Amino acid sequence: xxxxxxxxxxxxxxxxxxxxxxxxxxxxxxxxxxxxxxxxxxxxxxxxxxxxxxxxxxxxxxxxxxxxxxxxxxxxxxxxxxxxxxxxxxxxxxxxxxxxxxxxxxxxxxxxxxxxxxxxxxxxxxxxxxxxxxxxxxxxxxxxxxxxxxxxxxxxxxxxxxxxxxxxxxxxxxxxxxxxxxxxxxxxxxxxxxxxxxxxxxxxxxxxxxxxxxxxxxxxxxxxxxxxxxxxxxxxxxxxxxxxxxxxxxxxxxxxxxxxxxxxxxxxxxxxxxxxxxxxxxxxxxxxxxxxxxxxxxxxxxxxxxxxxxxxxxxxxxxxxxxxxxxxxxxxxxxxxxxxxxxxxxxxxxxxxxxxxxxxxxxxxxxxxxxxxxxxxxxxxxxxxxxxxxxxxxxxxxxxxxxxxxxxxxxxxxxxxxxxxxxxxx
Amino acid sequence: xxxxxxxxxxxxxxxxxxxxxxxxxxxxxxxxxxxxxxxxxxxxxxxxxxxxxxxxxxxxxxxxxxxxxxxxxxxxxxxxxxxxxxxxxxxxxxxxxxxxxxxxxxxxxxxxxxxxxxxxxxxxxxxxxxxxxxxxxxxxxxxxxxxxxxxxxxxxxxxxxxxxxxxxxxxxxxxxxxxxxxxxxxxxxxxxxxxxxxxxxxxxxxxxxxxxxxxxxxxxxxxxxxxxxxxxxxxxxxxxxxxxxxxxxxxxxxxxxxxxxxxxxxxxxxxxxxxxxxxxxxxxxxxxxxxxxxxxxxxxxxxxxxxxxxxxxxxxxxxxxxxxxxxxxxxxxxxxxxxxxxxxxxxxxxxxxxxxxxxxxxxxxxxxxxxxxxxxxxxxxxxxxxxxxxxxxxxxxxxxxxxxxxxxxxxxxxxxxxxxxxxxxx
Numbered sequence: 095x096x097x098x099x100x101x102x103x104x105x106x107x108x109x110x111x112x113x114x115x116x117x118x119x120x121x122x123x124x125x126x127x128x129x130x131x132x133x134x135x136x137x138x139x140x141x142x143x144x145x146x147x148x149x150x151x152x153x154x155x156x157x158x159x160x161x162x163x164x165x166x167x168x169x170x171x172x173x174x175x176x177x178x179x180x181x182x183x184x185x186x187x188x189x190x191x192x193x194x195x196x197x198x199x200x201x202x203x204x205x206x207x208x209x210x211x212x213x214x215x216x217x218x219x220x221x222x223x224x225x226x227x228x229x230x231x232x233x234x235x236x237x238x239x240x241x242x243x244x245x246x247x248x249x250x251x252x253x254x255x256x257x258x259x260x261x262x263x264x265x266x267x268x269x270x271x272x273x274x275x276x277x278x279x280x281x282x283x284x285x286x287x288x289x290x291x292x293x294x295x296x297x298x299x300x301x302x303x304x305x306x307x308x309x310x311x312x313x314x315x316x317x318x319x320x321x322x323x324x325x326x327x328x329x330x331x332x333x334x335x336x337x338x339x340x341x342x343x344x345x346x347x348x349x350x351x352x353x354x355x356x357x358x359x360x361x362x363x364x365x366x367x368x369x370x371x372x373x374x375x376x377x378x379x380x381x382x383x384x385x386x387x388x389x390x391x392x393x394x395x396x397x398x399x400x401x402x403x404x405x406x407x408x409x410x411x412x413x414x415x416x417x418x419x420x421x422x423x424x425x426x427x428x429x430x431x432x433x434x435x436x437x438x439x440x441x442x443x444x445x446x447x448x449x450x451x452x453x454x455x456x457x458x459x460x461x462x463x464x465x466x467x468x469x470x471x472x473x474x475x476x477x478x479x480x481x482x483x484x485x486x487x488x489x490x491x492x493x494x495x496x497x498x499x500x501x502x503x504x505x506x507x508x509x510x511x512x513x514x515x516x517x518x519x520x
Numbered sequence: 521x522x523x524x525x526x527x528x529x530x531x532x533x534x535x536x537x538x539x540x541x542x543x544x545x546x547x548x549x550x551x552x553x554x555x556x557x558x559x560x561x562x563x564x565x566x567x568x569x570x571x572x573x574x575x576x577x578x579x580x581x582x583x584x585x586x587x588x589x590x591x592x593x594x595x596x597x598x599x600x601x602x603x604x605x606x607x608x609x610x611x612x613x614x615x616x617x618x619x620x621x622x623x624x625x626x627x628x629x630x631x632x633x634x635x636x637x638x639x640x641x642x643x644x645x646x647x648x649x650x651x652x653x654x655x656x657x658x659x660x661x662x663x664x665x666x667x668x669x670x671x672x673x674x675x676x677x678x679x680x681x682x683x684x685x686x687x688x689x690x691x692x693x694x695x696x697x698x699x700x701x702x703x704x705x706x707x708x709x710x711x712x713x714x715x716x717x718x719x720x721x722x723x724x725x726x727x728x729x730x731x732x733x734x735x736x737x738x739x740x741x742x743x744x745x746x747x748x749x750x751x752x753x754x755x756x757x758x759x760x761x762x763x764x765x766x767x768x769x770x771x772x773x774x775x776x777x778x779x780x781x782x783x784x785x786x787x788x789x790x791x792x793x794x795x796x797x798x799x800x801x802x803x804x805x806x807x808x809x810x811x812x813x814x815x816x817x818x819x820x821x822x823x824x825x826x827x828x829x830x831x832x833x834x835x836x837x838x839x840x841x842x843x844x845x846x847x848x849x850x851x852x853x854x855x856x857x858x859x860x861x862x863x864x865x866x867x868x869x870x871x872x873x874x875x876x877x878x879x880x881x882x883x884x885x886x887x888x889x890x891x892x893x894x895x896x897x898x899x900x901x902x903x904x905x906x907x908x909x910x911x912x913x914x915x916x917x918x919x920x921x922x923x924x925x926x927x928x929x930x931x932x933x934x935x936x937x938x939x940x941x942x943x944x945x946x
Contacts, residue, residue: 161891165898169847202888306841362830365838366902395902396889401827404788412791415732421595462627463822463906465587465934466941472591476792476821480889481907508891515892 095137095490096120098130102142102456103470106446107149107430112470117147119452122264122490127446138492140485144460146470148426149446150209150231150453150488151399152433155299155337155358155387157215159195161202162187162515163392172305172367180392183518191518192217194510196224201502202397203230206480209453209488212335212358212387212437214272214299218255226263229493229501231453233437234259235272235299240283249290256294265451266489268438270335275301276320277308284327297333297438300324303346304338305369321346321355330355335436337387340364340372347380356383356436359428361405363389375410375419385433398480403429407475422475456485521563521916522546524556528568528882529896532872533575533856538896543573545878548690548916553872564918566911570886572896574852575872576635576657576879576914577825578859581725581763581784581813583641585621587628588613588941589818598731598793606818609944617944618643619650620936626654627928628823632906635879635914638761638784638813638863640698640725644681652689655919655927657879659863660685661698661725666709675716682720691877692915694864696761701727702746703734710753723759723864726750729772730764731795747772747781756781761862763813766790766798773806782809782862785854787831789815801836801845811859824906829855833901848901882911 097119104115106127118126118134167179187195192215203211210231213221218234225232236255238248252271260269273279273287291298303309303320312320322345324330330353337358339350350357359374377384386406388397403425410420434444443451459467463477486494493501523545530541532553544552544560593605613621618641629637636657639647644660651658662681664674678697686695699705699713717724729735729746738746748771750756756779763784765776776783785800803810812832814823829851836846860870869877885893889903912920919927 164892165894165896165903166892168895168898168902169844171842171844175843198888198891205888362834365834366843368837368841368843370838370841391889391903395898396905398889398905401830404827405831408788408791411794412796415794415796416597417601417792417794418595418597460934462624462631462930462933463817463824465624465937466590466592468591468941468945469594470591472594472821476594477591477817479822479824479905479907481905504888507888508886511891515894519894 097138097140097487097490098134098136099140099142099147099454102145102147104446105146105148105426105471107427108445108447112146117446117454119487119490122451124446124448124450124452127448140456142456145456145458145484146474147446147454147456148474149430149444150455150486151207151429152385152437152444153203153208153211153388153397153399154335154385154433154436155360155389156199156211156213156397157390158199158211158213158221159187159192159215160390160392161199162191162195162511162518164395166392166519168395186518189217189220191514193220193224194507194514196221197228197502197507198511199391199397200224200228200230201499201504201507204228204486204494204499204502205483206398206400207455207457207483207486208397208399209455209486210434210437210439210443212270212299219259222259222262222267226266227501229488229491231266231443231488233268233270233299235270237272237274238279238287239274240279245283245286249286252290253294256296264489270297270299272299276312276323281327284329288328288332291332297335298329299335300337302336302339303341306341309341319343319346321349325349325353333438337389338364338372339377340369342373347376347382350377351381354383356385358385358387358436359406360387360389361402361409363393367393371409371413374406375414378420378424383432383435384428385436386428399429400478400480403475422469422471425475426471452487452490454487455483458482458484523564523566523913523916524560524562525566525568525573525880528571528573530872531572531574531852531897533853534871534873538572543872543880545913545916548877550872550874550876550878553874566882568882571882571884571910572900573872573880573882574900575856575870576881576912577633577855578811578863578870579629579634579637579814579823579825580761580811580859580862581786581815582625582637582639582823583816584625584637584639584647585613585618585641586816586818587625588617588621588937588944590821592818592945594821612944615643615646617940619646620933620940622647622650623654623928623933624937625817625823626650626656627925627930627933629656630654630912630920630925630928631909632824632826633881633883633909633912634823634825635881635912636860636863636865636869638696638725645685648685648688648693652692653927655914655917657692657869657914659694659696659725661696663698663700664705664713665700666705671709671712675712678716679720682722690915696723696725698725702738702749707753710755714754714758717758723761724755725761726763728762728765729767732767735767745769745772747775751775751779759864763815764790764798765803766795768799773803773808776803777807780809782811784811784813784862785832786813786815787828787835789819793819797835797839800832801840804846804850809858809861810854811862812854825855826904826906829901848895848897851901852897878913878916880913881909883908884910
């Protein structure tokens with residue numbers, strides 16, 4: 095299958111300015127970016143007039159099934175929210191719930207231009223199934239909480255997930271290990287997780303230094319910050335995707351840089367749960383790869399990466415009191431190629447470049463909030479909305495065309511969500 | 521003309537829960553909220569099934585014509601941005617530019633559910649004209665900068681604006697005086713502005729305590745904070761709408777409360793220009809009326825109040841480290857009735873209530889990012905997007921129906937914006 099996108103202004107994220115280019119796709123990869131070869135004939139021609147074509151957006155940290163808990167419990171103190179609201183509902187959730195929660199989130203993510211995401215939750219095989227059906231690129235990680243008596247079983251489940259799902263769906267699905275956080279996994283358990291990852295060459299998806307309390311407790315218990323402690327245990331010898339990293343100590347920056355830890359910034363969630371603002375401009379200046387994630391829609395409460403990109407740029411300026419930090423293009427890097435690198439897919443996606451996987455979206459510039467058309471990278475970061483995304487291609491397959499989802503039955507999904515949430519909330 | 525909205529879940533902002541109600545509109549006012557009288561016949565019946573009906577959103581501080589400078593200059597140090605980029609273009613702007621800049625912003629505002637806004641700029645009569653054509657409620661204020669030799673002329677222009685435009689268009693247009701800021705108006709000029717306002721009973725629209733530098737300079741020059749100094753001059757004897765109020769000293773809170781100053785929070789702009797975060801939860805706790813505004817789209821860069829509402833709630837939680845502050849319903853109050861009060865229209869709009877002006881919008885709940893339907897006030901604040909607004913009624917007149925603008929020719933507006941910005945940027 096050959097697709098030609100013509101007349102679009104193209105943001106390749108390879109450093110060139112945004113300008114009119116033609117994009118060729120054959121099967122799952124870009125075959126040219128620039129001018130189509132003479133006499134080129136495509137099976138499908140997409141007219142990108144009035145649109146920006148850009149790499150698909152990477153949501154580098156989420157819990158997609160938590161859509162089932164969206165707007166279920168808000169504006170509560172953190173521990174009340176978690177223990178009295180979230181956990182009791184999660185206890186009732188099985189594979190079916192995770193499947194449909196993921197499917198709802200997949201619809202939302204495709205509609206807002208996300209083509210790849212990193213997920214951590216439970217029943218992760220269901221997340222993989224739903225993502226394959228939706229045609230989304232997904233890195234799954236089964237959340238691991240270390241309790242000594244079930245250690246073996248949990249590690250075995252991750253091994254099985256890896257065997258059954260890694261690189262399935264023409265590489266759409268990849269697998270990571272998901273040790274939840276330093277405060278929910280003891281050292282002995284973490285050591286076993288690290289051993290497993292070394293054996294399978296498995297990347298790690300975890301939460302790190304999200305709250306002030308986490309850092310304080312770690313310093314009291316270990317005499318080390320969570321990041322120092324994870325380094326001490328050897329976690330960072332594996333490719334590590336570390337969500338949040340809000341509360342950092344001076345020594346943490348160098349550890350993150352030296353070990354090439356991939357930090358995921360979750361601006362909305364960090365604000366909404368009262369955790370604060372991650373020092374991302376300092377992280378970026380320190381040479382750390384920082385990407386962006388929505389976190390789950392129970393603490394956000396959406397999976398709208400355009401909102402997160404905008405917020406990432408604005409919070410960096412506001413918190414440093416410097417309007418020049420984190421300029422638009424850098425925010426777009428965070429949401430595309432940096433995110434791809436965090437998912438361990440930096441050589442495969444995150445740019446529009448010949449030979450890379452064809453993950454590309456079209457953003458409609460013919461909107462009042464996008465006029466006039468001056469600096470288009472600024473338009474994308476400061477003015478664009480998720481609803482401006484019209485067409486989404488993942489792995490060379492059109493999953494949304496002119497706003498219409500091609501792989502997800504939205505009415506059926508709404509029906510199942512209503513049925514499931516009626517059951518869960520009673 | 522009689523309009524009946526049926527089957528919608530209604531957020532009245534009068535304190536009742538969100539539930540199914542019928543809404544009657546006759547000419548410019550709500551005639552019932554609850555059940556239609558038996559045998560009631562309307563000229564137009566709007567089916568609100570699957571929608572929330574809520575009061576039109578009030579954008580309490582903007583410079584609508586600055587849409588012409590959207591994404592023209594970003595990520596620059598503040599003074600470079602203002603003096604080298606913004607001012608040179610503004611110098612080339614005349615009445616025609618202001619008219620079309622306003623029209624573009626009106627299209628954007630209607631599409632995102634804004635039914636009323638407070639504007640400060642120049643050639644304000646053009647803003648009034650465009651708003652009347654668009655059918656939007658607008659409070660205009662001609663920006664005043666105090667230079668002694670032209671004082672009389674400037675005050676005379678505001679007097680004329682008041683005579684010609686106040687309460688025109690069945691009350692859609694109201695007029696305020698617009699002394700720009702304490703640092704751009706000297707004391708003698710401000711005193712004359714205050715005298716004029718007292719004579720005409722004219723409310724004031726100004727900028728206050730936006731930057732750290734403004735407060736520092738005021739303390740050095742007057743030995744008083746900008747808010748103390750304005751109080752000292754007697755500004756607050758008039759109804760005052762004060763935009764920003766980011767950098768407040770302990771004594772400012774009581775002055776603002778005591779004088780019933782209406783503070784407008786501009787979260788995106790304050791972050792983007794590197795000014796920081798206004799302590800809005802403390803202002804609200806102090807008993808100050810706080811509303812929300814987008815500021816101009818040159819420092820935002822959009823007029824998307826759903827984004828500002830979301831951000832207002834999130835920033836309050838993040839900056840106080842308390843997820844329970846500024847709950848969803850309070851954020852909605854800020855964006856509706858508090859904004860109406862700031863525009864001196866608290867008895868006319870900001871709620872869906874019998875006898876009040878019929879400013880109402882319909883928000884489509886049938887969106888993946890709004891499922892499931894739990895707490896609908898949280899849905900509106902944390903999950904909804906501007907593009908979910910489908911129908912907008914201002915003063916009893918439908919200005920957008922199912923996403924289609926009824927009063928603005930979008931193609932013509934785009935054409936004029938292209939023509940004007942080509943001229944301005946060369």
